[in-house]
Amino acid sequence: MVTRYTTDKQVNGLRIYPTGYYIYYRLNGKRREMKIASKNVLINVVRKKSRQILGQVAMGIDPLEEKKNLTSKFTLPPAVKIIKELCLIPGLSGYEDNVRKYLENKLNENKLEHHNDILGNLICTLPGKKDLPSVMLFAHMDQLGFIVKKIEDDGFLRVERLGGVPEKALASQEVTIQSEDGKYFNGIIGNKSHHATPVEEKYKVISYRDIYIDAGFSNKDEVIQNKINIGSPITYAPYFNLMGKHSLTGTSIDDRAGCAVIFEVAKKLQKKIHRPTVHIVFSVQEEFNLRGVLPVAQKIKPDIAIQIDLMLASDAPDMNAQGEVLLGNGPCMSMYSFHGRGTLNGLIPHPSLINLFKNISKKNNINLQRSATVGVLTDSSYVQLVDKGVAAIDMGFPIRYSHTSREVCDLRDLIDLENLLSEAIMNIDKNFSLIRK
Secondary structure (H helix, E strand, O other), X not given: OOOOOEEOOOOOOEEEEOOEEEEEEEEOOEEEEEEEEOOOOOHHHXXXXXXXXXXXXXXXXXXXXXXXXXXXXXXXXXXXXXXXXXXXXXXXXXXXXXXXXXXXXXXXXXXXXXXXXXXXXXXXXXXXXOOOOOEEEEEEOOEOEEEEEEEOOOOOEEEEEEOOOOHHHOOOOEEEEEOOOOOEEEEEEOOOOHHHOOHHHOOOOOOHHHOEEEOOOOOHHHHHHOOOOOOOEEEEOOOEEEEOOOEEEEOOHHHHHHHHHHHXXXXXXXXXXXXXOEEEEEEOOHHXXXXXXXXXXXXXOOOEEEEEEEEEOOOOOOOHHHOOOOOOOOOEEEEEEEOOOOOOOEEOOOHHHHHHHHHHHHHOOOOOEEEEEEOOOOOHHHHOOOOOOOEEEEEEEEEEOOOOOOEEEEHXXXXXXXXXXXXXXXXXXXXXXXXXX
């Protein structure tokens, strides 16, 4: 006899089927079962969600009815489900494998051929007309976080920062630690007890060099026994939710939302015949050194590179002076990006691509916002310099609270960006020229 499911030992009522995780409960004399996650989602995340659902049941609330109400309130396209599932997969720079495997499954489901390279970049090529300029459309899979650099004798972890982690947003954050055998452990970034904090410390931002992570271990030996060691990757604890009518919030909207967008574009373009060759690339190590995608660009030598990532929204109270990019006001085109903080690099978009997106947005009644920002850098800054030179542009979606554990974007911007990209690529025809005049 084959058991249809196994039961979780930590959460009563949590069942594990081959198709995913389900929570079983009784309410008002009725037995109910509800799917809460696919098998790709971390068990710790599933357990946390299960306890929240059982808490609702204890208060007499039926989570299945709540789910029906939520579904009727929001009309969510399939891309939202993909963004949610991507945000719930930890994938630090250099450790993107589980994110890539998820996307490989999605490509397989849609009969999209793909391969990956030694660094872990995932490439899906859609062959097109050879007499048209080839396009590389890419977004990065990785996220920022930390690396374990020291294990204290009492079991606390000291870390090194990987990527642009904002120190003022770190205190008391939940994190996820990946062990050498692929297991995940919960932890928190310690924050000195308020009652013991002197006045002179209350308004100081603690340097990442001084933070520590408490993962519930008693000593160094216990940490090592659980296969957590120097070099173990750490990310914000995975999170995703909906806010209001159109907003999405999560730990790695940057750039899992971008990955979802280009995946949807790939699905649209595979059905089209009269178009250029398009290389859909889910890239690695963007948050680390911005160069993980270079081997792909060097191999395929595209004529055009379109990079998809966040654009800083300037509609929050503390961002008004940063530009004119508004959440929910449409996709965005970067007119200028420059880092300037130790990395003298940036991107000024190719004029032919500016005109392409400007004209297509107008033709399709899509509001196209513009951004010009110092302090932002993407991997397109390096891709543009490959081989004989690549016509490049950064396109993206407005985001609030970038690089924090709760980034926010607007679903409408993602949908418009997807449509804009698809239409623009289809309009790269024999009359399209990259020659500067």
